[in-house]
Amino acid sequence: MTGQPIERETSSPHRVLQKSLDLPCGAVLKNRLAKAPMTDTLGNGEGDSTEAQVRVYEKWSEGGTALSIIGEVQVDPRFPENPGNLVLGANSDQQALQSLVKRALIEGVHLWPQLGHAGARSHQPVSEPKGPSALEIDGLQCAGMSVEDIQELPDMYARSAVCAKNAGFSGVQVHAGHGWLLSQFLSPLFNRRSDGYGGAIEARCRIVLEVVDKVRRAVGPSYPVGIRINSTDKLEGGLTEDDALEVVRLLDQTSVDLIDISGGTYFPGAKEISDSPNQGPYFLDFARRAKGVTNVPLMATGGFKRREQAVGAVASGAVDMVGIARAMALDPRLAKVWLTEEGGDPDFPIFESAPPGGITDWYITRLLALGDDQEDEFKLSLPSAMRLYRERADQHSVQWREKFSRPAVSG
Numbered sequence: 065m066t067g068q069p070i071e072r073e074t075s076s077p078h079r080v081l082q083k084s085l086d087l088p089c090g091a092v093l094k095n096r097l098a099k100a101p102m103t104d105t106l107g108n109g110e111g112d113s114t115e116a117q118v119r120v121y122e123k124w125s126e127g128g129t130a131l132s133i134i135g136e137v138q139v140d141p142r143f144p145e146n147p148g149n150l151v152l153g154a155n156s157d158q159q160a161l162q163s164l165v166k167r168a169l170i171e172g173v174h175l176w177p178q179l180g181h182a183g184a185r186s187h188q189p190v191s192e193p194k195g196p197s198a199l200e201i202d203g204l205q206c207a208g209m210s211v212e213d214i215q216e217l218p219d220m221y222a223r224s225a226v227c228a229k230n231a232g233f234s235g236v237q238v239h240a241g242h243g244w245l246l247s248q249f250l251s252p253l254f255n256r257r258s259d260g261y262g263g264a265i266e267a268r269c270r271i272v273l274e275v276v277d278k279v280r281r282a283v284g285p286s287y288p289v290g291i292r293i294n295s296t297d298k299l300e301g302g303l304t305e306d307d308a309l310e311v312v313r314l315l316d317q318t319s320v321d322l323i324d325i326s327g328g329t330y331f332p333g334a335k336e337i338s339d340s341p342n343q344g345p346y347f348l349d350f351a352r353r354a355k356g357v358t359n360v361p362l363m364a365t366g367g368f369k370r371r372e373q374a375v376g377a378v379a380s381g382a383v384d385m386v387g388i389a390r391a392m393a394l395d396p397r398l399a400k401v402w403l404t405e406e407g408g409d410p411d412f413p414i415f416e417s418a419p420p421g422g423i424t425d426w427y428i429t430r431l432l433a434l435g436d437d438q439e440d441e442f443k444l445s446l447p448s449a450m451r452l453y454r455e456r457a458d459q460h461s462v463q464w465r466e467k468f469s470r471p472a473v474s475g
């Protein structure tokens with residue numbers, strides 16, 4: 065059973081991170097460190113992978129992580145989070161996917177795309193956003209989904225999961241966090257429906273369970289299916305910890321293999337997901353509560369900056385896996401470093417008064433440098449990083465519109 069405190073070896077406590085983890089489906093993660101999903105904008109603007117993206121994932125795999133999750137991969141090109149993301153569908157460039165799989169699925173590493181749909185927060189320049197409910201507030205306007213729209217979702221996620229499996233990825237993560245579509249359904253801030261998909265948390269969670277169920281049936285019992293959820297939206301009127309605990313309880317009744325606990329939401333006025341004034345790790349108290357209601361292996365992501373924090377989280381039994389985003393952008397070999405006797409922690413940059421979105425943009429441009437093997441020379445200031453990010457998004461938007469506004473050619 066997972067979640068038991070692991071006996072900490074007093075002389076080499078980091079060894080708890082070296083232990084493998086069995087997932088309910090039978091797959092094995094070789095250690096307790098995962099590269100958390102990060103949108104890298106390294107797609108080609110048409111939803112397909114590029115050499116630079118392959119290179120970044122290759123680096124993380126060589127760097128010793130047990131699990132590498134590809135940041136938001138779109139299940140529907142009409143509703144992307146970013147036009148630099150991948151799309152997993154019948155028209156995906158199979159050769160590009162094969163290259164990604166071949167170079168990153170090495171050394172026993174698991175590579176899972178994070179299946180996402182941005183819903184109400186779809187990238188405006190290429191999308192007509194649609195969420196659980198129509199919203200008209202400052203900074204967020206979207207249409208509301210019909211019941212038919214909602215009922216299409218499980219098949220849509222399942223189709224992308226099958227594409228992932230056929231392309232050779234070793235599992236998938238369903239994205240139900242951070243204020244993207246499935247998280248919007250869970251959140252009363254976005255979900256104001258009064259039908260069977262809105263209201264109490266059981267109803268708000270219904271579509272999430274339907275998606276998980278359809279994905280599982282599509283990929284079979286022995287293929288890893290994970291999910292990312294919020295422990296809280298961190299906003300007044302959003303998903304609370306008590307409701308999130310109910311979500312965990314409901315997921316416990318499904319066949320998910322790994323619940324990745326995160327928090328925070330993209331909503332007007334909300335703080336950045338990645339950074340928090342708290343020292344971190346951010347979500348361990350919730351993970352401990354979640355352990356009380358599920359036997360599904362748990363991962364927590366957020367605020368792990370030093371090895372001793374990861375060791376403590378796993379050794380205490382609060383979580384089974386530790387998810388790491390920014391520290392692995394700073395050092396793609398971090399897992400290997402933390403798994404060795406010697407260890408060593410990355411130096412985090414300090415940003416004074418970063419504008420909204422600025423820190424994430426800076427890390428994204430850091431990923432671009434990794435993809436070009438330019439990380440040693442990487443010195444971008446926050447304003448330059450934000451400018452570069454915007455320019456790329458504009459350029460990708462043009463390509464995305466060109467590709468996806470045309471009807472697909474059949475046959």
Ligand SMILES: Cc1cc2nc3c(=O)[nH]c(=O)nc-3n(C[C@H](O)[C@H](O)[C@H](O)COP(=O)(O)O)c2cc1C
Pocket residue numbers: 100101102103104134135136178239241242292326337338339365366367368387388389390391423424425427428
């Ligand atoms: C550049 C960047 C891109 C991100 N993109 C995603 C994403 O696509 N999907 C997601 O669930 N979280 C995304 N996140 C959030 C991270 O997965 C993670 O939850 C957050 O950064 C906190 O972890 P950390 O303290 O280890 O950075 C992103 C974070 C960063 C820095």
